[in-house]
Structures are given as C-alpha cells and as structure tokens.
Amino acid sequence: MTKNIIPVGPQHPLLKEPISVNIEVSGEDVLGGSLRIGYVHRGIERLAQERTYVQNVHLIERICGICSHVHTTTYCYAVEALLGIEIPPKAQYIRALMCELERIHSHLLWIGILAKHIGLEMVFMHSWHNREVVLDIMEELSGGRVSHAANLIGGVRFDMDAEHDQMVRRQLRKLEDQLFGVLDAISTDTTIKARTKGVAPITAEQIRQYCVVGPVARASGVDVDMRRDNPLPPYDKLDFNVVTYPDGDAWARTIVRVDETRESLKLCEKILDQMPEGPVTTRARRKVPAGETVIRSEAPRGEVFYYLRSDGSEYPARLKIRTPTLAALSLMPVQLSEIRVADIPVVLAGIDLCIACADR
Amino acid sequence: MVEGLFYLLLFPGLAFQVTCGLVFEWADRKLLARFQRRVGPRWYQPLADLVKLFSKEDMLPTGASDWAATILPLVSLASVLTAGLYVPIAGFTPFSFEGDLIVILFFMGVPTMAYYLVGMSSVGIYSILGGARSLLQYFSYEVPLLLAFSGPAVLSGSWSVSGILEAQTELGPFFLFQPVGFGLAVVGLIGKLKRDPLDIPKAKSEVVAGSLTEFSGPKLALWHLVMDIQAIIGIFLLINLFFGAPVGAAPWIGALIFGGEVLLMIFILSAASSLFARLRIDQLAGLGWRVLVPAGIIQLLFVILMGV
Amino acid sequence: MTEVDLLTRLKEVAGESVARIEPINRETVYALPVEKWLNVVAVLTGELGIRHLSAITAQQRDASQGEIEVMVHFWQGRGITFVLTLPGDHPEIPSITAIIPGADFYEREAAEMFGINFTGREATPHLLLPDDWDQAPPFTGRITHD
Amino acid sequence: MAKKNGLLFALVDALFSRPETVRYPFGPVSLPEGFRGAIEFDAECCIGCGLCVRDCPANALELIRESREVYQLRYFPTRCAFCGQCQSTCARGAISHSNHIVPSTANPDAISVVLKDTSGGRLD
Numbered sequence: 001m002t003k004n005i006i007p008v009g010p011q012h013p014l015l016k017e018p019i020s021v022n023i024e025v026s027g028e029d030v031l032g033g034s035l036r037i038g039y040v041h042r043g044i045e046r047l048a049q050e051r052t053y054v055q056n057v058h059l060i061e062r063i064c065g066i067c068s069h070v071h072t073t074t075y076c077y078a079v080e081a082l083l084g085i086e087i088p089p090k091a092q093y094i095r096a097l098m099c100e101l102e103r104i105h106s107h108l109l110w111i112g113i114l115a116k117h118i119g120l121e122m123v124f125m126h127s128w129h130n131r132e133v134v135l136d137i138m139e140e141l142s143g144g145r146v147s148h149a150a151n152l153i154g155g156v157r158f159d160m161d162a163e164h165d166q167m168v169r170r171q172l173r174k175l176e177d178q179l180f181g182v183l184d185a186i187s188t189d190t191t192i193k194a195r196t197k198g199v200a201p202i203t204a205e206q207i208r209q210y211c212v213v214g215p216v217a218r219a220s221g222v223d224v225d226m227r228r229d230n231p232l233p234p235y236d237k238l239d240f241n242v243v244t245y246p247d248g249d250a251w252a253r254t255i256v257r258v259d260e261t262r263e264s265l266k267l268c269e270k271i272l273d274q275m276p277e278g279p280v281t282t283r284a285r286r287k288v289p290a291g292e293t294v295i296r297s298e299a300p301r302g303e304v305f306y307y308l309r310s311d312g313s314e315y316p317a318r319l320k321i322r323t324p325t326l327a328a329l330s331l332m333p334v335q336l337s338e339i340r341v342a343d344i345p346v347v348l349a350g351i352d353l354c355i356a357c358a359d360r
Numbered sequence: 361m362v363e364g365l366f367y368l369l370l371f372p373g374l375a376f377q378v379t380c381g382l383v384f385e386w387a388d389r390k391l392l393a394r395f396q397r398r399v400g401p402r403w404y405q406p407l408a409d410l411v412k413l414f415s416k417e418d419m420l421p422t423g424a425s426d427w428a429a430t431i432l433p434l435v436s437l438a439s440v441l442t443a444g445l446y447v448p449i450a451g452f453t454p455f456s457f458e459g460d461l462i463v464i465l466f467f468m469g470v471p472t473m474a475y476y477l478v479g480m481s482s483v484g485i486y487s488i489l490g491g492a493r494s495l496l497q498y499f500s501y502e503v504p505l506l507l508a509f510s511g512p513a514v515l516s517g518s519w520s521v522s523g524i525l526e527a528q529t530e531l532g533p534f535f536l537f538q539p540v541g542f543g544l545a546v547v548g549l550i551g552k553l554k555r556d557p558l559d560i561p562k563a564k565s566e567v568v569a570g571s572l573t574e575f576s577g578p579k580l581a582l583w584h585l586v587m588d589i590q591a592i593i594g595i596f597l598l599i600n601l602f603f604g605a606p607v608g609a610a611p612w613i614g615a616l617i618f619g620g621e622v623l624l625m626i627f628i629l630s631a632a633s634s635l636f637a638r639l640r641i642d643q644l645a646g647l648g649w650r651v652l653v654p655a656g657i658i659q660l661l662f663v664i665l666m667g668v
Numbered sequence: 669m670t671e672v673d674l675l676t677r678l679k680e681v682a683g684e685s686v687a688r689i690e691p692i693n694r695e696t697v698y699a700l701p702v703e704k705w706l707n708v709v710a711v712l713t714g715e716l717g718i719r720h721l722s723a724i725t726a727q728q729r730d731a732s733q734g735e736i737e738v739m740v741h742f743w744q745g746r747g748i749t750f751v752l753t754l755p756g757d758h759p760e761i762p763s764i765t766a767i768i769p770g771a772d773f774y775e776r777e778a779a780e781m782f783g784i785n786f787t788g789r790e791a792t793p794h795l796l797l798p799d800d801w802d803q804a805p806p807f808t809g810r811i812t813h814d
Numbered sequence: 815m816a817k818k819n820g821l822l823f824a825l826v827d828a829l830f831s832r833p834e835t836v837r838y839p840f841g842p843v844s845l846p847e848g849f850r851g852a853i854e855f856d857a858e859c860c861i862g863c864g865l866c867v868r869d870c871p872a873n874a875l876e877l878i879r880e881s882r883e884v885y886q887l888r889y890f891p892t893r894c895a896f897c898g899q900c901q902s903t904c905a906r907g908a909i910s911h912s913n914h915i916v917p918s919t920a921n922p923d924a925i926s927v928v929l930k931d932t933s934g935g936r937l938d
Contacts (some may be wrong), residue, residue: 004485041797046807051871054869055870058872067763120636122635125826126828181824183819208719294747296743326652359796
C-alpha cells in the first residue's frame with residue numbers, strides 16, 4: 001500500500017484553531033504524525049514585559065478564549081504574592097466561582113466538539129445549548145460572556161449581592177435539569193462507546209514521561225489536580241472529589257470530563273453556600289517590589305504554571321506562562337500511531353486542543 | 361408522444377422528482393434543526409442553494425480528470441431520474457413491467473459507482489480516501505439491502521414493484537410480515553445515501569467531504585441534486601415495498617396517505633442521523649456481514665417457508 | 669524525602685557547588701552547575717521519583733551582563749526549581765529530552781526565544797516562530813518592526 | 815427510562831420545545847446590567863489625574879486639558895477592549911460603561927470622540 005500524507009490543518013473542518021498535523025497514512029491505517037504549532041503565536045510573554053502590571057491583566061485574559069478567567073486569576077495571585085497582599089475572602093470565592101463556571105463551560109464545549117467529530121451533531125448542539133446557560137451566568141455577573149474582566153489586582157471587579165446569588169442558583173438548577181439527561185446519555189450511549197472505547201490508550205507511564213496534566217492525566221489514572229495538591233485560596237477550604245479513571249482511552253477521557261462537569265456543578269453550589277460577606281477589593285500599589293514567584297493553578301485542561309519576576313518597576317521583568325495544552329500536545333505524535341483514519345478526530349479531540357493557549 | 365413527454369419531464373419524471381428531492385432536503389434539514397433546538401431553513405433554502413451553486417465559478421485542481429468530473433454527475437443524475445420513472449407514486453405506475461425492481465436497483469447503484477470513480481479520478485488525498493471508503497461501504501450495505509428487497513419480491517412472487525403492490529393489497533403491508541427486512545432496508549438505504557450515521561465516505565471531520573472535496577459550482581450542485589433525488593426515490597421504493605398502496609381509495613386520499621408515509625420515513629432517517637454516532641468503516645463491515653447479512657438470510661428463509 | 673536529604677543527595681551527584689537559594693513562594697530552589705545537569709535529572713527521575721516537569725523558564729536577569737538563566741520547574745507534591753546559569757555569548761545546555769520526553773516543547777521554546785543551544789538532540793524546525801524568522805531571538809535584543 | 819433512551823428523550827424534548835435561536839438583528843437583544851459597551855464620561859467628577867489613560871490596556875483614551883478644572887476625554891471606541899479597567903481605576907467615578915454596542919472596523923484609529931460630559935459626549 002502506498003503511503004500518503006493527510007494534511008490536517010492549518011485549516012481543516014476538524015480544527016477550530018490553526019494547528020498543522022501532517023498524518024502519514026497507508027490506506028485507512030495511521031502510521032505516524034508530525035506537529036507544527038505557532039500559527040497564533042502572539043508573543044504574549046514578551047508583550048507583557050512592555051506593559052504595566054495593570055494593563056497585563058487584560059492582555060493575559062486574551063491568551064485564551066475559553067479559560068481566560070483562570071489565566072487572569074493565576075496572574076493576579078502571582079502579582080498579589082509579590083505585593084504581599086491578600087485579597088478579601090469574598091473576592092477569593094468569587095474568583096473560584098468563576099473558575100468553576102469556566103470549567104463547566106469548557107468541558108461542555110469539549111463534549112460538544114467530541115460529539116461533532118464523531119458525527120453526533122445533535123449532542124453537539126445540545127451540549128452547547130447547555131453551555132449557553134453558563135455563559136449567561138457569567139455575563140450576568142461580570143458583563144462579558146467570554147472576556148469577563150472579572151479580576152483586578154487586589155480583588156474582583158464586581159460584587160455579588162443576594163440577588164446575584166439567587167440568580168446563579170436558579171440558573172444552575174436549570175442547568176442541572178437540562179444537562180444531566182444529556183450527560184447520562186453520553187456516558188451510556190452505545191455508539192459513542194463504540195467510537196471511543198479502546199481508542200488511542202495512554203498509559204500512566206506515558207503520562208508521567210510526557211508530563212501531561214489535567215483531565216487527560218486523570219483519565220489514565222494519574223491522580224493530579226492542582227486545586228487539591230497546591231490549593232490557591234479558597235480551594236483549601238472547599239471539599240471536592242478528583243475524578244480519575246484507570247483506562248486511559250478516549251472513552252475514559254470523555255467520562256472524566258462528564259464527571260468533572262457534575263463535580264464542578266456541586267462545587268459551585270458549595271462556593272455559593274460558603275460565600276462570606278465583606279469587601280471585594282483591597283488597595284494594591286502600582287509599583288511591585290522586586291522579587292519572583294511561581295504560581296500553579298488548575299485550568300479546565302490541567303495545571304497552569306506562571307512564573308513572574310519583578311525588578312521593582314511598574315513593568316514585569318519576566319512572565320513565563322506554561323499552559324496545559326502544550327504538555328498534552330507533545331504526547332500527540334505518540335498517539336497518532338496504530339489507529340485508523342477514523343480515529344484521528346477522536347484523538348485530536350481527546351486532548352482538548354486549545355491552540356491559542358499553547359501558542360500564547 | 362405528448363403523454364410520454366409529460367411522464368418524462370413533469371410527472372413522475374424530472375420536475376416532480378427534482379421538486380420532491382428539494383422538499384426532502386428541506387424537510388430533513390428542518391427536522392435536524394428542530395432536533396438540535398435550532399430554527400432551521402425556510403422552505404426555499406435548498407432551491408436557493410442550488411441556484412447559488414449553479415451561478416458559482418467552476419474549478420477543478422490541476423491533475424484531476426475534467427472529463428470524469430463533468431460526465432459522472434450527469435450520468436448519476438440521469439440514472440436516478442430513470443430509476444424514479446419506474447417507482448410507483450401512490451400506486452401510479454406508468455412504465456411498470458416485470459423485473460423493474462432489478463432495473464431500479466441497478467440504476468440506484470450507479471451514483472455510488474460514480475462517486476467512487478470521481479474520487480479516484482481526483483488528485484486530493486481526501487477524495488481518494490472518500491472514494492475508497494465509498495466502495496468499502498458499498499460492499500457492506502448492498503448485500504443486506506438486496507436481501508431485504510428480495511423479501512417482498514419472494515413473498516409476492518413478482519420482481520416488479522407494481523406486482524409487489526398488488527400482492528400487498530391482498531396480504532396486507534409487508535412490514536408486518538418482515539419487520540427485520542424493513543429494518544435492514546432502512547439501514548441499507550442510509551448506507552446507500554451516505555447519510556449519518558453511515559456517512560463514512562464523506563465524514564466531515566475525517567475526509568472533509570470525501571470524493572466531492574474538490575468540487576465546486578454547478579458540478580457540486582448536480583451532485584447535491586443526485587443525492588436528494590436518490591434519497592427521495594429510495595424512500596418511495598421502500599414505501600412501495602413495505603407499506604403498499606391503499607386499496608380502492610380516491611386518488612387524493614391515496615396521495616395523502618403516501619405523503620404521510622414519506623414524512624414518516626424522512627423522520628426515521630433524520631432521527632437516525634441525530635441519534636447515532638458515525639461508525640468506523642471496520643465497524644460497519646463487521647455490522648454488515650456479522651449481523652445484517654445473517655439477519656437478512658434468516659428473514660428470507662422465513663419468507664420462503666411462509667410462501668410454501 | 670525532606671529538603672535536607674534532597675540537598676545532600678544533590679551534592680553527592682553534582683558536587684559541592686549545589687546550593688539551596690532563597691525559596692520562591694512555595695518552591696524550593698537549588699542552584700546547579702550546568703556540567704552535572706544530566707546526572708542530576710537522571711537521579712531525580714530515577715531514584716527520587718521527581719518526574720513531573722512543569723515548565724522551563726529562561727530569562728536574562730540583567731540584560732547588560734548577558735547571562736541567561738534557565739529555571740527548570742519540577743513538581744512532586746511540592747514545587748522544586750533548579751537554576752542553571754549559562755554564559756550569554758554562548759548559551760549551551762545538555763538536552764533532557766532523552767530522560768524526560770515531555771521537555772521537548774519547553775526546550776524548543778527556550779531555544780527559539782533566547783537562542784539557547786540544547787545539545788544532544790536532533791535539530792527541529794521552529795515551534796512558535798515563523799519558519800522564515802531571521803532576526804535575533806525575541807527575548808534578546810530589540811525586535812525591529814516593519 | 816430517561817437514562818436508557820437518553821438521546822431519544824433529548825430529541826423528542828427538543829422537537830417539542832421552542833427553538834433557542836435568537837433572530838439577532840430583528841428581535842430584542844437583552845443585555846445584562848453590567849454590560850460593558852462604549853464608555854461614558856462625567857466631566858464634573860474628573861480631576862484630571864490621568865490614571866485611566868495610563869491603565870488603559872488598549873491606548874483608547876487621551877486626556878485633554880481645557881483648564882485646571884475642566885478636562886475632556888478623547889475616546890477611540892474601536893480601539894477599546896471594553897475591559898472595564900478605566901471604570902475600576904477612576905477613583906472619582908467619572909468613567910462608566912454604557913450599553914451601547916460599538917461595531918468593529920478595519921481601522922481602529924479611524925473613529926475618535928471627544929467626551930465632554932455625560933449628555934453631550936454620548937456615542938451613538
């Protein structure tokens with residue numbers, strides 16, 4: 001059989017963001033693949049050095065369109081650590097609430113994309129319809145569906161009163177009502193199982209070798225979650241389950257995300273229940289004292305790593321961002337072997353591509 | 361002469377089939393949209409798409425066979441239209457003869473072959489993969505489909521569709537006797553039409569648009585028309601073989617019942633495409649030869665024994 | 669393994685120049701000599717079980733001196749960072765991709781952005797920068813705009 | 815029952831409920847209370863500290879000094895990132911976001927508005 005190259009990307013119906021995967025095939029069998037990213041490289045790490053700490057909050061928000069909030073949260077905690085201030089407890093809880101909402105929204109988006117890739121357009125639409133409820137909550141709270149601009153250095157930009165609290169609870173209940181049927185259906189559906197079970201399994205050893213994080217790691221039985229292992233406030237006061245599955249195949253990656261969505265919904269309720277009273281901002285100086293800090297937090301796709309060094313001026317001296325997708329991407333060429341052409345979408349979807357995050 | 365032209369061009373020929381094809385596409389898209397909580401297109405959208413495509417520039421990549429790309433959609437369109445002439449509409453059969461079921465099946469098979477050839481004559485990897493897949497899929501669904509269609513033929517002792525219709529007026533609709541055969545026929549039809557969940561040769565996320573990836577403009581429009589007409593003819597045939605035609609009713613009541621049955625079939629097809637994930641080609645082959653073919657043979661044996 | 673144990677073991681492997689420097693936030697930081705870097709990583713991933721590489725940060729602390737600092741951030745229940753200092757005119761460091769395949773992208777990124785030469789690995793095309801990028805690495809020197 | 819036929823249940827449910835599509839330009843659009851649209855400026859409150867200009871991540875603001883007490887704000891709505899930073903920065907509450915949606919353009923520098931006071935400086 002002759003060998004052919006299937007060029008997936010930079011533009012392809014499979015991809016929402018530009019990435020180029022050249023997949024070598026022989027008939028229906030995939031032999032291997034090579035990867036090229038950088039199509040949406042904006043040089044954010046370098047740009048950040050040219051802007052003030054305050055301006056950077058909004059630059060960082062534009063790293064990613066899905067996990068924008070967790071990026072600014074991590075960045076703000078990093079700056080606050082250098083400033084030596086602690087934000088008020090209510091601001092911490094609001095940040096965590098937005099993080100969890102974002103996780104639900106990211107996982108629902110992912111479930112939809114997987115369904116679309118395997119030809120289940122209806123599940124795709126229903127999943128995104130449910131995601132719309134989450135976006136509505138976030139818009140109602142912060143004024144923006146995707147760019148929430150919720151964080152300030154030293155707190156959050158909006159307060160939550162009793163009315164907001166009621167609204168979020170009402171919307172979450174609505175979401176539960178319409179979501180759980182779809183989630184059950186996804187985890188029990190025969191054809192989804194047929195397409196994902198046993199596809200491109202990743203062993204726990206491979207996960208450790210390639211330093212993969214987040215739901216992909218948890219689907220291979222590697223129990224990592226920065227919310228629990230290295231909690232930023234208020235996650236140390238919250239109680240939640242970390243979902244792991246031992247199988248490591250595309251099916252496990254689906255179920256992990258389905259279960260995490262449920263878990264996050266519960267966590268949202270807990271955050272609302274524990275939400276303290278008080279102010280949501282504290283005064284922060286513009287000049288950040290010299291020093292360096294490392295912050296790790298858990299984005300919907302896994303561990304986000306920020307390194308920030310200040311030289312005492314208003315501009316960061318070095319900001320290093322490591323996004324979870326970059327770790328997962330390095331594993332992709334390994335996965336692209338011993339599968340069929342029809343499994344390519346499942347593999348690509350399985351690691352939850354966020355190219356904007358990976359490229360920065 | 362005038363009557364012949366009327367049959368060929370208006371009813372049940374070109375105009376009627378094209379209209380039905382477009383109506384089918386609209387109904388299908390509307391239903392899919394409603395299943396997905398969307399509004400869906402207006403009734404003239406398929407026609408508008410067609411007009412738009414016909415007015416677009418016609419391009420082919422260098423190296424692809426221009427000759428094949430031009431002639432194959434035309435041949436496919438001609439054969440589905442010809443097949444349509446022999447399929448009774450609400451019991452109306454102007455060209456019926458003994459053995460026309462075989463002719464219909466033959467003509468219905470032509471677009472699949474054309475699809476394969478057009479993929480193979482192209483230069484893109486997606487087209488080649490799509491063409492190869494369409495042939496693999498053909499081998500998987502065609503046998504169960506033929507087995508399913510021979511059930512009614514054997515039961516009525518006639519290889520003409522009108523003969524099968526007549527037999528059903530005496531015995532009652534055949535799907536009552538052959539539910540398995542009916543199911544097989546629906547699966548086979550989905551496979552033949554390359555619709556979800558058996559749209560393996562043109563799976564968007566895997567091979568972009570299969571054989572038709574490199575097509576544009578009028579040629580693509582022709583292919584869309586072929587697919588639509590093929591779908592509606594397939595549905596008509598299925599209804600004739602398994603539901604029969606109403607006996608002794610006024611023509612308009614017959615047409616109404618026929619229309620209702622068509623809508624039911626469209627609903628079944630749309631629902632199937634919404635409810636099931638696309639199968640892999642190896643899974644389809646496994647399903648076809650391990651499940652559908654044995655089921656079809658058992659059904660046929662059952663029918664033969666019943667006939668005795 | 670406590671921090672003291674880790675420091676002793678590191679000193680055994682990489683010599684007395686290993687130093688524990690001021691911790692960053694919740695991370696413990698060790699300064700290492702570049703020559704023994706591969707031995708240290710082999711010991712880390714092997715007997716110490718510190719395998720999760722979070723990131724590789726390269727930076728020029730002082731642009732006038734030109735020294736490039738490579739910080740390698742590990743995680744094993746707590747953050748452990750190793751600092752290696754490279755000369756600015758000829759930054760070279762052995763690649764760890766043979767031991768930790770997941771370091772591939774981080775090394776390539778640091779190589780592109782700072783012009784660091786990671787030895788012992790095959791040459792790779794650009795990861796983030798355009799293929800026809802012919803200017804200085806973006807984090808060293810100025811970028812000229814068109 | 816719902817568990818076993820989950821997708822079928824979802825399908826039927828969708829078929830018999832109203833479509834979610836918003837017919838955007840034709841129907842009413844509901845914006846939340848805190849929606850961040852074009853900014854509004856209250857010259858009465860402005861003390862001319864210029865922090866908004868410094869903090870603006872998109873360089874969409876310029877402060878015009880009329881006299882010691884009177885300041886105007888030049889605003890480039892199509893540069894604006896609608897992030898709300900100026901609103902949060904302004905200690906005197908002189909800047910706020912309205913719910914006016916600004917259409918995007920190819921040239922972000924093309925449009926600028928001088929905001930003098932809340933009533934006169936509105937962007938329509």
